[in-house]
Amino acid sequence: MDVSIDDAESPDAAPLDLTPRDVAPLRRKSPRRRWGGMAVLLVVVVALGVVLFEGLSNATVYFYNVDQAVAKRAELGSSRFRIQGNVIPGSVNNEGARLEFDLRYGSKSVHVIHRGDVPDLFKPSIPVVLEGSFDRDGVYRSDRMLLRHDSTYDEKHGDRTREAKRDAERTDDSVPAGSEPRT
16 A cells, blocks of 8 residues: 655655735725615615604694784694693683683683693683694684693793793783683
């Protein structure tokens, strides 16, 4: 049996070639493929931006005093917002599940139809905050009522409730109950 051992000293061993060789250049992505990836990334970022914007804008309930809301009635349309004002004495009409009254702030007033829970502290001449929207006739329809005495609202909007209290005090002294027409 003929066994050959391949080692460097053997006469039939091939010499080791250590000369540098050219390595084929790495393939680069075509510019078209690169722009395609960037376009996909841009679409994803824009879509996330739109979803975030819509989510935040729909979750936000804006706050206006009666005079501001009346001035922006056309702009507000039927969107939900909070309105603050003082209940006009003599305008409260409680019909079971429906409470109607006029709300005034500054020189403007608005008729309100409220359906929902009415806090025990509700009475004329106090500042209230309502959540709802205008209907086609300009009546403010609410389904949520907060009173000035609600500590969760006071914590967030103390300056507004102080201003509303001052306005209620001015309103009680200067305007007889029910004498101001709705605007």
